[in-house]
Amino acid sequence: MAMVLNEEAGMLKDAAKGFLTDSAPVSQLRKLRDEKSEDGFDRKTWSAMAEMGWTSVLVPEAHGGVEMGYVAAGVIAEEMGRTLTASPFLSTAIMGATAFSRFGSDAQKSEWLPRIAAGDAITALAVDESGKHSPSKVTATAERSGNGFKLNGKKTFVAEGHVADMLIVSARTAGSEAEAEGITLFLVPRDAAGVAVERSDMVDSRNSARITLDNVEVTADAVLGEVDGGLKALEGILDAGRAGLSAEMSGSAQQCLETTADYLKERKQFGAIIGTFQALQHRAAHLYSEVELGKSIVLKALQTLDVAPDHAALLVCAAKAKMGQVAQLATQEALQMHGGIGMTDEFDIGFFMKRVRVAEALYGDANFHADKFARMRNY
């Protein structure tokens, strides 16, 4: 498969850029933050995204979606990374849609995919239990109880957790803390009895929540995928999210690079445009090279999710590790090259630095993924 966007994806990119720049630029996130928005995202913008078909980008046509695939989803995420648009796109349109379409039962598909496609339902994945991502480290428990299960435990860093209609929760049905076997995924309505959700105040001003499960009762139908064998589905959903985050970070990195290059062409110091200083030129050129590498590995990961999702893990791993490192370099260099103004809250660079840090940490940081990469390569 050629490593270029096809015409359809190219058009989607232009449309996304146009819409986001006009309707959901960085100033929207700033406003949501300053006004302490309870939702943490703009529902009108979200509805507009649904109308444009973005929420159905990964939903099969049979369930009312446009099924454009991961490259297309990545195109949207990348443009959102340029504008830092806050929305449940990642948690729902990418991860929720992946969860149901790849791992859901027919009943689950029929119930949830049309709602996701229509923008009527928000889903959130509750996986982490401590500050560091580790999907197989599950202490939340699900005990058999009558025909169903009773869930107990705590989850943290749940993106969109406090606005989600449905939580996808990993819990242990067998095995011990760090074992791969014995993990099961459950669909838990956020308003189920025993579910307590507390929004976390995050550095990126985006949505994240702590969730406590206290004897939450669910039926057997609430199991997503296999009982005890849920890690495979969990990793599949996570990989979709990781690729989406990588695409988002790619957009942020590109935006930082472009903004900085523009600033270097304008700002004067010592009687010269600072863009003429060779040391800054070389650093900007190095950053450009790194951003190009990041774009390539992200595109390859997305393409592989489209054509061979079961073989995408290594590439997603590489993409998240590489793009996390590149995007952080981009925000750091952007801030330093902007000098004092970059440090002010009034300027946008800080927003990029904060969001990239969160995106980098979410579902495994560069260290987590590089370590996993080494293990997958048997060393």
Place this chain on the structure above:
Amino acid sequence: MAMVLNEEAGMLKDAAKGFLTDSAPVSQLRKLRDEKSEDGFDRKTWSAMAEMGWTSVLVPEAHGGVEMGYVAAGVIAEEMGRTLTASPFLSTAIMGATAFSRFGSDAQKSEWLPRIAAGDAITALAVDESGKHSPSKVTATAERSGNGFKLNGKKTFVAEGHVADMLIVSARTAGSEAEAEGITLFLVPRDAAGVAVERSDMVDSRNSARITLDNVEVTADAVLGEVDGGLKALEGILDAGRAGLSAEMSGSAQQCLETTADYLKERKQFGAIIGTFQALQHRAAHLYSEVELGKSIVLKALQTLDVAPDHAALLVCAAKAKMGQVAQLATQEALQMHGGIGMTDEFDIGFFMKRVRVAEALYGDANFHADKFARMRNY
């Protein structure tokens, strides 16, 4: 203790610089290489060093030495790093003298220290058994045999092995391969029956040897330090060597930096002195900063070896790790900034790059020492 050279050390530094620049510059090493010298060093230069008291810098006065200490030894090693002078200074004047003066019996001291001080004996430490340094990984064996021991095994990367009069060999008297307990150090004359020495042709054109021990018989007097508890002495000897190598690399790094700064002031490209290019200025300035950091940690390690040798391990570890990394940066930047001419054998940069690589690997590379540092800090 103030982190400056005292007057005595300052005078030694000037004297060493003068002698080495005149009598043992890089061209001497080049000549030894091109003429395929069997010794691998110049015996006349070595005698002159002994006359100047360099071989006795760590030998107690009671045994005919000048006992100036590790800072003084480091000053000499540093200057040798600037001229890449090949000699048994490290193996003998630093490590041999440390071995006997700190860990030898009275008889061993009386026999060997005066000979080392006089420049009459060369010693070599035979520790490594594979390509990667790991002092506790000892498979060479020493079995009790009558009143003494019978040694079997192979050693590699033995600096000055083929010119040494006396080998200091680690062998296992108890325990299994990687255990810390059960290691004993033995004094083995190079010409003892069963000792086979083969010189290795090394990239730095310096002396290194493979040694095979085939039923080599030694008496109980040949034990240096404690039976089964030899690792402490071994680490003590190694730390002296590591500090010496760090000082040597510091000299090489400084020399590369200075040569490069000079070149940047001369060479013209694109109608300008290349030293005016800001990108090169910043890289040179960064290198300068790194070299300064390296100098500091090396001096601290040497000072600590003088005043509290039993507490020097962490600092020596940090010094070897840091200086190894800095010296490699220095040779790499020097070569790149010199451009094509740096790639030619005719020019000296290649000699520095080769020697620094060997010095970096000898007795543990930067990775080995950073790992050990982390373990010593309990993480």
Place this chain on the structure above:
Amino acid sequence: MADLEAFRQEAREWLEANCPDEMRQPMQSEADAVWGGKKFKFSEPQKLWLDRMAEKGWTVPEWPTEYGGGGLSKEEAKILREEMRRINARVPLQSFGIWMLGPALLKYGTHEQKLEHLPPIARGEIRWAQGYSEPNAGSDLASLMTKCEDKGDHYIVNGQKIWTSYADKADWIFVLVRTDFEASKHNGISFILVDMDQPGVTTKPIKLISGASPFCETFFDDARAEKHNLVGELNRGWDVAKYLLTHEREMIGGMGSGGMRPMGDVAVQQVGLNEASQLADPFLRADVARAEIDGMAFMFTMERVADEAKAGQGTGANSSVLKYYGTEFNKRRLELMMDSSGSEGLEWGGEEDVARGWLRSKGNSIEGGTSEVQLNIIAKRILQLPSA
């Protein structure tokens, strides 16, 4: 030596008798620091401790007694610091007046200027701000355009400063102004002291990405300055500024070390150890160990540079090495703290709030002369590389 021992004894007894118990507790946060000045709200023990120390001249132990100092020798001052540390006594007063203006006045000021300004600094009565950077004169400080006109018996100042630390809390400000627009860039600058308690001086805090506002914009709108408050010669203010910048550089560079919890400990607490008793994130372990080694090498470099200065060796330009490496290292250290903390460190307003420190550290390599400016200085002054 006997004198020094006597001094130690005396200091120990005095501190024991005079340092309030509350002032022997570690500071809980930046909010516990005593900055003094007219607007400062002291707690009772803070005020008591400051007054007692100021009385002895020990807020500025090495300044001459006639200017409110303690008149101590270097050795005595060192002993005083040691004795204060012994009982965990807090520093009674922090101030840019002590760290920056004071040294400049002692070197460049007239006797009258010292008499007027140094004692109130020593007693914590007047809080000073620094007016250096301007919106169009960041790294290129000497291109500043704030205008100072001679009006016969006084000066009138017009212009804008930026990045003035805590200007909204300060009483007076030392300002770099342009007094000659014809002269070459560095030759028309003067150094002047301005009372901020006048309508012509207004301030506006700048909110940083870390959420705090330690800096302000400061506006001069026909602000008045007295002629006797010009420090050094007219149009020779750049000399004073350079002298101060070197001080500032060392201060900021020094933040990269000392007094902080070792990175390895923090990482172990956050991430835990594996079966082999090694940090459970092996990549973080590698990064932390390498950084700790660099941090150690940096700490010893600060020590060596200081010792060399004492011994009359070394080069002044090494302060640029410390500023450059110290601030870059501090940024790296905080990135590793963030790596260690994972999502917990990404919470805003959490207890440890590593995120605010992380974001704040990004300014270290900008303020007080950017890393790029330090590298220029090293290249030119130390390596003697030619200018374009």
Place this chain on the structure above:
Amino acid sequence: MADLEAFRQEAREWLEANCPDEMRQPMQSEADAVWGGKKFKFSEPQKLWLDRMAEKGWTVPEWPTEYGGGGLSKEEAKILREEMRRINARVPLQSFGIWMLGPALLKYGTHEQKLEHLPPIARGEIRWAQGYSEPNAGSDLASLMTKCEDKGDHYIVNGQKIWTSYADKADWIFVLVRTDFEASKHNGISFILVDMDQPGVTTKPIKLISGASPFCETFFDDARAEKHNLVGELNRGWDVAKYLLTHEREMIGGMGSGGMRPMGDVAVQQVGLNEASQLADPFLRADVARAEIDGMAFMFTMERVADEAKAGQGTGANSSVLKYYGTEFNKRRLELMMDSSGSEGLEWGGEEDVARGWLRSKGNSIEGGTSEVQLNIIAKRILQLPSA
């Protein structure tokens, strides 16, 4: 499509019938490469294989048949490569004539020049060297001073070239010369072909730090060049040179990938695994994993840049990204191989000889335009940053 399948069948059968068994074994070392030319010592199977392939025009499959090529389409050439790989057939001929001079002549040469020079290249009869760099014109190639004077019916060349690859083994050389000393730097340069078999041309190998001598100094001392061997217009040789440099850049940049043993595998073989089945040196493991990820990202960038070029997207200046990153990555890769190998890798003349490859790699970021020059190009052409 049917045609392509037919071609595949034909190629497969022909290769099966004509490729000698010895030419189906992997090359043992650089010494097995066939470079051709008058001085080359062929083995019998090498010569047989070359002649048979040249006969079909398949040493240069896409060149026109009238100039000794195969006249194949891009698709056919791809199929031919696939079929050669299928039976592990060696490349019959490597040459700067094929990689560099050929493309330049096809674009800038006259019909007569192509007829004269291309067929001997395709048949491996003439080996070419490249005369670009000079001792005082390294990165700043356009400042070259080798003089070419018009003597009526011929030219006379005087000067010195350096870094001419394998000049001591070559028959002809394509040279950048200055034909107008009055014109601005880039406008007085011409591109000319010179027969090296004359007393006026001498070569002297340069020994490199790796011990090998792949480069020479080449001296022109009243060397004669024919007028009809001027390629392109007089004084417009810089256009030809730039065209060629882009080719060279991609060639060298590409060395950072493909066909090499994965770093992780090498490290495991050298260092071994610990109880947790991880590389026994945890710091090396971190460095190798990060490098392998970068290497993967670089490989896909080469693929993407090629695909974008095919699709008419992307920028030509991306060849600078590939050259810069590819060569820097290759240096890093070989540093890690050295880290993996420990003291064994430090032996000179060992079997694997990683040390020679390590030392040789240091030249990658210098030859064909230094990394610094590539960064300048990226800054100016892609990021459009202004010149000083």
